[in-house]
Amino acid sequence: MAVSLNLRAMLLSVLIFAAFVAVWHLATQSGAGGAAANIDPEYAKLMGQQVTQGKSPMPGPLDVAQTIWGHLKDPFYNKGPNDKGLGIQLAFSLARVLTGYLLAVLVAVPLGFLIGLSPLMSKALDPFIQVLKPISPLAWMPLALYTIKDSSVSAVFVIFICSVWPMLLNTAFGVSAVRREWVNVARTLEVGPLKRAFTIILPAAAPTILTGMRISIGIAWLVIVAAEMLVGGTGIGYFVWNEWNNLSITNVIVAITVIGVMGMLLDQTLARLQRAVTYPD
Amino acid sequence: MTDRFISIEGIARRYPATGGGVTTVFEDLWFSMAKGEFACIIGHSGCGKTTVLNILAGLDAPDDGAVIVDGRAIDGPSLDRAVIFQGHSLLPWRTALGNVAYAVAARHRDWPKAKVTDHALRFIEKVGLKGSEHKKPSELSGGMKQRVGIARALSIEPKIMLMDEPFSALDALTRGTLQDEVRRICLETGQTGFMITHDVDEAIYLADRIVLMTNGPQAMIAEIVENPLPRDRQRTEMHHHPDFYAVRNHLIDFLVARSKTFRDGVPADHDRRRPPVVRPVAGPSPVAGARKVA
Ligand SMILES: Nc1ncnc2c1ncn2[C@@H]1O[C@H](COP(=O)(O)OP(=O)(O)O)[C@@H](O)[C@H]1O
Ligand SMILES: [Mg+2]
Numbered sequence: 001m002a003v004s005l006n007l008r009a010m011l012l013s014v015l016i017f018a019a020f021v022a023v024w025h026l027a028t029q030s031g032a033g034g035a036a037a038n039i040d041p042e043y044a045k046l047m048g049q050q051v052t053q054g055k056s057p058m059p060g061p062l063d064v065a066q067t068i069w070g071h072l073k074d075p076f077y078n079k080g081p082n083d084k085g086l087g088i089q090l091a092f093s094l095a096r097v098l099t100g101y102l103l104a105v106l107v108a109v110p111l112g113f114l115i116g117l118s119p120l121m122s123k124a125l126d127p128f129i130q131v132l133k134p135i136s137p138l139a140w141m142p143l144a145l146y147t148i149k150d151s152s153v154s155a156v157f158v159i160f161i162c163s164v165w166p167m168l169l170n171t172a173f174g175v176s177a178v179r180r181e182w183v184n185v186a187r188t189l190e191v192g193p194l195k196r197a198f199t200i201i202l203p204a205a206a207p208t209i210l211t212g213m214r215i216s217i218g219i220a221w222l223v224i225v226a227a228e229m230l231v232g233g234t235g236i237g238y239f240v241w242n243e244w245n246n247l248s249i250t251n252v253i254v255a256i257t258v259i260g261v262m263g264m265l266l267d268q269t270l271a272r273l274q275r276a277v278t279y280p281d
Numbered sequence: 282m283t284d285r286f287i288s289i290e291g292i293a294r295r296y297p298a299t300g301g302g303v304t305t306v307f308e309d310l311w312f313s314m315a316k317g318e319f320a321c322i323i324g325h326s327g328c329g330k331t332t333v334l335n336i337l338a339g340l341d342a343p344d345d346g347a348v349i350v351d352g353r354a355i356d357g358p359s360l361d362r363a364v365i366f367q368g369h370s371l372l373p374w375r376t377a378l379g380n381v382a383y384a385v386a387a388r389h390r391d392w393p394k395a396k397v398t399d400h401a402l403r404f405i406e407k408v409g410l411k412g413s414e415h416k417k418p419s420e421l422s423g424g425m426k427q428r429v430g431i432a433r434a435l436s437i438e439p440k441i442m443l444m445d446e447p448f449s450a451l452d453a454l455t456r457g458t459l460q461d462e463v464r465r466i467c468l469e470t471g472q473t474g475f476m477i478t479h480d481v482d483e484a485i486y487l488a489d490r491i492v493l494m495t496n497g498p499q500a501m502i503a504e505i506v507e508n509p510l511p512r513d514r515q516r517t518e519m520h521h522h523p524d525f526y527a528v529r530n531h532l533i534d535f536l537v538a539r540s541k542t543f544r545d546g547v548p549a550d551h552d553r554r555r556p557p558v559v560r561p562v563a564g565p566s567p568v569a570g571a572r573k574v575a
């Protein structure tokens with residue numbers, strides 16, 4: 001009876017997945033039995049064999065697995081602007097997310113420090129933050145496109161603007177909540193303000209700052225898909241939209257899976273960093 | 282100069298009161314200490330003891346008056362004045378050694394890392410924590426944490442140790458050993474010590490003089506009690522000393538009754554600059570065995 005909770009949970013996960021795949025398979029197999037007869041010929045032409053042969057328009061798990069395997073075998077092929085490997089598209093998205101995100105870190109963490117340390121700055125900047133924070137990052141897109149005049153840089157800007165707020169607010173909160181006595185320890189040791197910021201406030205606030213960074217990377221990954229659907233050209237978001245236009249639902253499902261897995265990896269990376277800086281109190 | 286190594290000269294501290302006006306925590310406080318002396322301050326919670334200590338540390342500034350240490354007015358924290366805070370105040374992300382080394386590196390900014398570690402280890406050893414130097418504060422017991430705090434304060438080899446109820450959170454047994462430790466180290470090194478405590482026995486064991494502070498707001502120094510016990514007193518033996526209960530009763534009487542009522546009937550000859558010095562000894566004497574000195 002000493003089967004560990006983890007093992008049992010894993011077994012259950014596998015079972016749930018198997019059940020899901022089975023139901024999916026059955027549901028897409030039979031599809032619309034005699035539906036082919038009374039179908040709009042126009043639509044039939046559009047959808048090809050999926051409709052005319054009575055096959056469900058929804059791809060089954062086998063189709064998806066096959067496509068994924070195809071992508072995995074050759075992730076980086078490049079056959080012109082509308083046909084690039086999934087790996088290349090993913091790399092474009094990641095590059096945009098990481099650039100915008102790292103720029104946001106560079107701005108949000110020092111600014112959050114300032115806000116957290118200075119009640120004056122905190123009060124003075126609060127109204128701006130309150131107004132800017134609830135703006136959907138995509139609402140900035142036209143303005144970004146108009147001023148920057150480069151779709152790829154605009155997407156980076158949108159990532160920047162959406163990841164800056166959670167980090168800014170968490171850093172400010174973490175910094176302002178640092179225990180007074182820790183700061184006083186450094187003060188009685190005549191440790192100067194700059195050194196104090198790095199040796200006391202930063203490590204003390206690091207877990208809270210990392211919480212903000214983790215929220216931000218999640219939001220950035222959500223937003224990049226939408227942003228790339230808008231600006232087009234490259235990236236996993238564009239890939240989804242392009243495959244929808246090609247009516248390749250299989251590829252859309254593959255892309256959705258890839259987006260999910262990548263998002264999980266990003267989150268796990270930040271979670272690991274967060275654990276590394278968390279201290280027991 | 283040495284008999285006025287620390288000189289508190291007419292300090293006051295005020296805070297804006299809720300609903301306008303100001304609350305004066307204390308005002309016109311005068312007290313001086315000689316080099317190598319150990320003084321305890323007792324008084325009820327909220328009377329301003331921590332505030333006095335923070336002013337001595339340079340973490341807080343008085344609204345009036347000044348504190349002169351070694352001939353110079355305090356204008357901020359200094360490595361010459363180490364503080365052991367109420368609660369251990371260790372940095373939880375550093376090990377015991379890391380906490381002490383942080384202080385050593387702050388004191389000796391030009392030392393190489395190995396020398397800093399060596400020095401820190403010496404003080405970890407001095408407080409009996411050898412073998413636990415790589416543990417984080419969360420892995421240490423309350424007494425061990427407080428030892429690290431003591432090692433950290435001692436490691437910068439300060440001229441003055443300021444202690445804010447350092448042992449109040451510990452069990453009696455641990456408190457006793459740490460009191461021995463602190464007394465031994467202070468006597469060995471000729472350290473000047475200033476400690477806040479609620480524990481009357483602790484004050485009698487450690488202090489040469491005990492400052493009695495009345496209740497706040499507008500707290501004042503009621504008197505200064507000279508410890509009649511011999512300098513080589515032992516913690517476990519001192520209650521056999523004939524004068525022990527005279528001091529103890531005097532202190533407890535103050536805490537129980539006079540700390541509240543003192544301000545209502547301040548004696549006409551009470552001089553805030555020179556609070557009365559009392560040396561309670563055994564034997565018949567009008568005020569609970571207390572004899573006024575000077
Ligand atoms: N920042 C502050 N603002 C207002 N009042 C304060 C502040 N700090 C301390 N006080 C008041 O000063 C008094 C003395 O506090 P403290 O020195 O901590 O007392 P003690 O250490 O003797 O218990 C208390 O009544 C407290 O309410
Ligand atoms: Mg206090």
